[in-house]
Amino acid sequence: MSFATSVVNNTPIFGRMIYVDKSTGLEEINAWPALMIMSSFIWLVVAGILGLALPATQIFQAGEDHYYTAMTLHAAALVFPFSVQLMMGVGLHRSGGCVGKAITGFWPAMTWLTMNLGSAILTVAVLMGLKVSLMVMFPLPLVGAQMGVWSMESVIVGFTGIYLVLASMILFYPILIFKMMFWGRKRPELILSERSLNDPGMLGMILSAMVLFLTGLPLVVVGTTLLLALYKILPMSMAAWAADPVVFQYSFFFFAHNLMEAMAIMVASAIYATLPLYLADGSRKLISDKMANLALWILLVTSITSGLHHFITFYPNQPAALSYWGSVMSWSTGIGVALSIFTIFATIWKHGLKPEVGLIAVLIGWGIYIFDGASAMVTSSIAWAYQLHGTMWQSGHTMTVVLSMALMWMGILYHHYPVITGRKLDPALGRLYVWLMSIGGIGVAMVMLMAGADGMPRRIANWHQENWMFWGNLFMFFGLILGAAFLVYLYNLMKSSEITATVGRQLARA
Amino acid sequence: MRVARDGRTGRPGEPIEIYKEEAIAMLDSVFTGWGAFWAVIAMFAPFALMGIYIVRRKSVSDTGPSPLQPSEFIPLEGVWLTFAFIFFVIINLAGLKFIPWAAAAPSLTAEPAEPITQAVDFTAKSWAYDLSSRQIEAGKPVRFSGRSSDTQHGFAVYHPDGRMLFTMLMMPNTTKATSVVYTFKDPGTYKVRCLEYCGIAHHAMQDELTVVKSN
Numbered sequence: 001m002s003f004a005t006s007v008v009n010n011t012p013i014f015g016r017m018i019y020v021d022k023s024t025g026l027e028e029i030n031a032w033p034a035l036m037i038m039s040s041f042i043w044l045v046v047a048g049i050l051g052l053a054l055p056a057t058q059i060f061q062a063g064e065d066h067y068y069t070a071m072t073l074h075a076a077a078l079v080f081p082f083s084v085q086l087m088m089g090v091g092l093h094r095s096g097g098c099v100g101k102a103i104t105g106f107w108p109a110m111t112w113l114t115m116n117l118g119s120a121i122l123t124v125a126v127l128m129g130l131k132v133s134l135m136v137m138f139p140l141p142l143v144g145a146q147m148g149v150w151s152m153e154s155v156i157v158g159f160t161g162i163y164l165v166l167a168s169m170i171l172f173y174p175i176l177i178f179k180m181m182f183w184g185r186k187r188p189e190l191i192l193s194e195r196s197l198n199d200p201g202m203l204g205m206i207l208s209a210m211v212l213f214l215t216g217l218p219l220v221v222v223g224t225t226l227l228l229a230l231y232k233i234l235p236m237s238m239a240a241w242a243a244d245p246v247v248f249q250y251s252f253f254f255f256a257h258n259l260m261e262a263m264a265i266m267v268a269s270a271i272y273a274t275l276p277l278y279l280a281d282g283s284r285k286l287i288s289d290k291m292a293n294l295a296l297w298i299l300l301v302t303s304i305t306s307g308l309h310h311f312i313t314f315y316p317n318q319p320a321a322l323s324y325w326g327s328v329m330s331w332s333t334g335i336g337v338a339l340s341i342f343t344i345f346a347t348i349w350k351h352g353l354k355p356e357v358g359l360i361a362v363l364i365g366w367g368i369y370i371f372d373g374a375s376a377m378v379t380s381s382i383a384w385a386y387q388l389h390g391t392m393w394q395s396g397h398t399m400t401v402v403l404s405m406a407l408m409w410m411g412i413l414y415h416h417y418p419v420i421t422g423r424k425l426d427p428a429l430g431r432l433y434v435w436l437m438s439i440g441g442i443g444v445a446m447v448m449l450m451a452g453a454d455g456m457p458r459r460i461a462n463w464h465q466e467n468w469m470f471w472g473n474l475f476m477f478f479g480l481i482l483g484a485a486f487l488v489y490l491y492n493l494m495k496s497s498e499i500t501a502t503v504g505r506q507l508a509r510a
Numbered sequence: 511m512r513v514a515r516d517g518r519t520g521r522p523g524e525p526i527e528i529y530k531e532e533a534i535a536m537l538d539s540v541f542t543g544w545g546a547f548w549a550v551i552a553m554f555a556p557f558a559l560m561g562i563y564i565v566r567r568k569s570v571s572d573t574g575p576s577p578l579q580p581s582e583f584i585p586l587e588g589v590w591l592t593f594a595f596i597f598f599v600i601i602n603l604a605g606l607k608f609i610p611w612a613a614a615a616p617s618l619t620a621e622p623a624e625p626i627t628q629a630v631d632f633t634a635k636s637w638a639y640d641l642s643s644r645q646i647e648a649g650k651p652v653r654f655s656g657r658s659s660d661t662q663h664g665f666a667v668y669h670p671d672g673r674m675l676f677t678m679l680m681m682p683n684t685t686k687a688t689s690v691v692y693t694f695k696d697p698g699t700y701k702v703r704c705l706e707y708c709g710i711a712h713h714a715m716q717d718e719l720t721v722v723k724s725n
Contacts, residue, residue, distance in 0.1 A: 131709070147636065315689065316686055331602060355570075363565060
């Protein structure tokens with residue numbers, strides 16, 4: 001039994017949700033992904049509680065300090081150890097089954113360890129007083145320490161945690177994907193559904209790993225320099241260039257923006273792979289692989305530089321030409337999305353659909369992602385950016401893009417669940433989850449955009465101004481529905497019933 | 511005879527200034543926070559309705575394969591992408607007038623841009639603003655120029671009715687000040703808020719501007 005299997009199968013409550021079935025002979029593509037998925041669900045519970053704590057601190061007037069603590073931890077937990085780790089886990093299992101290569105050894109271990117250790121260390125730093133939001137807001141960590149708001153020790157601990165998380169996403173995970181795709185021995189017994197890189201379902205995996213690696217490297221260089229200076233290994237004078245706010249912010253957003261885009265490319269690719277398996281006529285193919293691939297390439301090319309829209313209101317420090325470029329590229333991503341919308345709808349129209357719960361969950365997650373994409377395009381228009389930047393609109397956009405992708409991965413997990421665990425999920429609970437998730441997800445996304453349109457600032461610990469508490473109460477209402485959806489989903493995993501290994505394997509290959 | 515909302519009239523087919531003004535007035539409400547929300551709904555609603563219809567029909571009432579061949583979808587795909595492209599271009603062209611730096615540029619209008627005679631220079635520091643002036647005349651453009659002396663800050667100006675009019679982002683150590691030109695229409699007290707999270711008293715970083723009637 002591998003280390004990963006041992007950890008999953010011996011973890012109380014959460015281990016029960018994704019207990020690795022050793023009898024299938026697929027432990028080498030199941031164990032580390034299962035550990036990542038299980039860990040992501042632990043962080044989901046943390047992120048969910050903290051997310052509800054945000055409006056709760058306002059409703060019960062618990063104080064600004066608690067609000068900013070919850071804000072920093074909620075967003076960090078939601079994005080990195082939950083959403084990104086879930087994507088890594090399900091995506092790795094899927095890739096392993098497509099190329100027939102084991103997910104074992106140093107690289108998956110380091111991917112998992114750095115993500116979770118880093119997130120835990122960052123949590124400790126926030127509890128030590130470091131409240132810098134998900135975006136770090138550099139040079140806020142250093143300024144806060146200079147002003148005595150938090151300690152320099154908390155800054156060093158926090159940066160260490162952030163650095164480990166970045167290493168997981170930028171170095172270990174992409175290298176693991178490259179290694180699986182291009183090197184190593186293919187083992188026929190591990191192949192569940194063989195795919196080549198020309199397949200839209202695989203192309204997105206490699207493109208997104210490439211985006212993470214290449215767009216993250218500048219941030220790794222900046223982060224390494226700063227960390228070495230914080231640990232006094234480098235003199236601060238040698239790290240001054242990296243500590244420049246403009247250098248840090250641009251390298252941070254060049255990566256952070258593309259992290260979201262990479263996740264979008266990967267999940268679009270996963271839909272392209274999953275949808276054909278549920279076509280009513282059993283044809284198992286998209287209407288056009290070429291158009292599906294073209295959409296992925298358009299998304300890749302346009303998204304790389306579209307992140308310049310984050311600095312539109314920084315004019316003229318960010319020249320107008322760069323803002324126009326960022327805006328045009330952001331809207332051009334819409335062309336890639338429009339193409340993928342057509343491919344998916346035309347495929348369903350041509351071949352019919354078997355409306356299994358997992359696939360419906362994926363399609364609803366995808367719908368929420370399209371909704372969010374529209375909000376992202378609108379806010380990247382320069383005229384609108386001046387009236388929306390810094391408002392709840394942006395928080396709504398960030399939360400919705402992360403949430404929608406997580407919802408899609410949770411739907412895709414329905415498909416892969418039997419082969420990992422040898423168990424099947426209850427369809428009635430699945431349908432309840434889909435309803436709650438649809439109402440909660442769309443509701444919270446809409447309400448946050450409306451609050452932003454109303455001028456409500458993001459990351460502000462006083463909602464008792466203007467009419468903002470009205471929106472705060474609605475955040476709480478839809479947040480509770482969303483929380484109930486997640487509870488139903490996790491409960492379904494816990495009470496899943498056993499099927500035989502042979503049937504599980506056949507189901508996965510079906 | 512066409513009649514504008516304010517009662518002015520023009521003959522059919524004649525390009526009259528009043529309709530242009532009305533169109534611009536309509537765009538004024540589109541390029542606001544709520545206009546952005548309705549733009550999102552306008553983009554999302556057709557997708558959602560189409561998606562619900564296709565998924566429901568092809569999974570419940572008519573699950574069989576369509577007789578259409580994949581090649582027959584291509585013209586429809588062309589129409590769909592062309593529509594999306596044209597829609598995106600129109601929205602962004604319409605928005606050009608509302609870009610603060612473009613609105614101040616003389617090249618976009620037939621008339622020369624009004625000279626900027628008012629200036630508000632400020633420095634943002636945790637958690638307050640040091641403003642050169644807090645009184646502004648309505649109807650005359652004012653240039654806001656801001657810098658940060660410690661960490662990232664915002665400078666968002668809110669209309670007395672609660673709408674956000676514009677925001678600016680400042681970072682320390684920049685060679686230029688962040689700048690916006692804006693013309694206030696209505697006299698009143700306008701709130702200024704920091705919209706970039708800047709630490710534990712971020713929510714308290716506020717100020718006020720007074721806009722008075724022009725002499």
